[in-house]
Amino acid sequence: MMRPGIWLKEALPHGLLGRSLLIIVMPLVVLQLVSAYVFYASHWETVARRLAKGLAGDIGAVIESIRAFPDPESRRIVLSIAAEKMDLDIRFTAAGILPNLPSSKPTSFLERAMEEAMRERVQRPYRIDTDALEREVVILVQLSDGLLEVYAPKKRLFTSTTYVFILWMLGTAMLLFGIATVFMRNQVRSVRKLAVAADRFGKGLDVVAFKPEGATEVRQAAQAFNLMRERIQRQIQQRTEMLAGVSHDLRTPLTRMKLQLAMMGEFDGRADLDEDLAEMERMIEGYLAFARGEGTEVPVETDVPALVEDVAGRFRRQGAVIDLHSEGDLTMPLRPVALSRVLANLIGNAIRHGRVGGHVWLRVGRRQGAAEILVDDDGPGIPPECRDDMFRPFTRLDSPRAAAGGGVGLGLSIARDIVRAHGGEIKLEESPLGGLRVRLRLPL
Structure with missing residues (x-):
């Protein structure tokens, strides 16, 4: 009880x-x-x-x-x-x-x-x-x-004073209750607007025409939210501009090194140097992609099952076997290019780390007020104690699963960065197929 x-x-x-x-x-x-x-x-x-x-x-x-x-x-x-x-x-x-x-x-x-x-x-x-x-x-x-x-x-x-007293008592109470309801609704409306604005900003959506209103405390909270939003947007813009310069500065000497190495002809250790330069280029590209995040892409209404089908189709054309199941229509505001990149990373990991000739299973549906995407493989999986560490930048697992890869340990970090920018979350779980399940949730 x-x-x-x-x-x-x-x-x-x-x-x-x-x-x-x-x-x-x-x-x-x-x-x-x-x-x-x-x-x-x-x-x-x-x-x-x-x-x-x-x-x-x-x-x-x-x-x-x-x-x-x-x-x-x-x-x-x-x-x-x-x-x-x-x-x-x-x-x-x-x-x-x-x-x-x-x-x-x-x-x-x-x-x-x-x-x-x-x-x-x-x-x-x-x-x-x-x-x-x-x-x-x-x-x-x-x-x-x-x-x-x-x-x-x-x-x-x-x-007759009995009825007069009762009517007067009930009438004044209803009048006061109505006046209080009108005033309180106006105050609560400003709090709701602030909550909606914070929720939209947390999902990476534009917050248009939001101005502080309501009681003094609510106005202070709204002004603090506006200042926080401006600081975050300014920080993102500064980071993007800085990384554009870093990208140019790092690629120029790297290209010069590759050109000089090509002009030196064949010699002992040439293959090792080529491999080191390629690895360095992949690390730079991965680091810049991780730090850049979603960039300046604008959210648009996106058909989530169609987006997943498009990404899965790219891998099918390369010979991958992917089983995709969609549970009906599901449309929501997203950054399609950024989310395509997340899905491509997750599906690519499932293909690389799964069994040879194995399958990748994708599920798309609506669960508890959120869009949920499941990616399952039949590989060796990841131990539960190591799953949280896999989201750290440049972290790779010393296991046959990691050895089968070839990345620099930034894929899941980038994926979580993009998903959280949409207000969602990504988790690693044990798959019913024996491998790894990646659960991606995006709030509707």
Whole structure:
């Protein structure tokens, strides 16, 4: 069973708007409950008792007047005065007897108050019926010589201040709640805009026309976000410009060395020097690609299964056996060139490190609000304790899987850099086929 604390946490609102309104509504509810308790426990009960005593007192006065003047003409005058001055319709039935019916317990406070007043002011057998007529209360009183039927308006037992108070209380509460909802929604809207802007920037998308608004604290957070975004964009631009110069400066002497080596002709160790220069060129290209990341490519709406099919088609044309399974349409904003590079790296690794003549399995689908791409091979795999290290630059595994490669240890680093720039994540897992599974997730 769920603990009370956990149940309460799950039952309460999770959004800022809901929680803010709850903070505002709870004092209102407590205030209404306290006001209602004070009103019903003191004012309403006091007024109800006084009204009941007043009605019972009028009935008692009529009964005493009838006893003092028992002749029929005096009784008629007393009943006429009661109808005119007390608003009571009283009928006397000579030799009448109070019905011998089982007494029912009073169901409301007014009935209890009326019975208490009748016992105190009349002190005779009586019966009260508040349900027989819609607008009147019927009170039967047993006298020594007959039965007195009293028809009293119900308004003599009810006070209109009760309804006025309730309507005023509910009306003001709803008005305050509506005003608070409007103001809180405006404040929460600025927080949501900031969250959307941060999410778009985290996915590498453009944040257009975002300006600070809302409360002072929200404006400060928005301004801090804008400054952070400008710093990151400026740093990326500076890095790209610097790497463009580094690329030119490193390639020039490397090309000169290759040219001089070609002009020297054949000699002992020439093949080793050629291999060293080729390795150096691959390392420079790999390092520049890692540091450059996605460059300045603009995200566009991309059909993810079609993109994966295009990359897989390149390897199929080279003779690779790739099994691709797509789970329907899936379109989202991506940098297609950068993601193609990631997929080409992952598929190339699976082909190089898998069994000779083996297959590569690709799966594309939607999982828990994200686009998921799985790349499985049937090679030797990577031990679990070494998987996190494989994302470090220039890290290679001393195993038959690494020996079968030939890279410089930057492929997975570049892949993770690009995937994280899209707001996603990439993980290495054990494949059901016995090799390595690469799980790539991109938030939708």
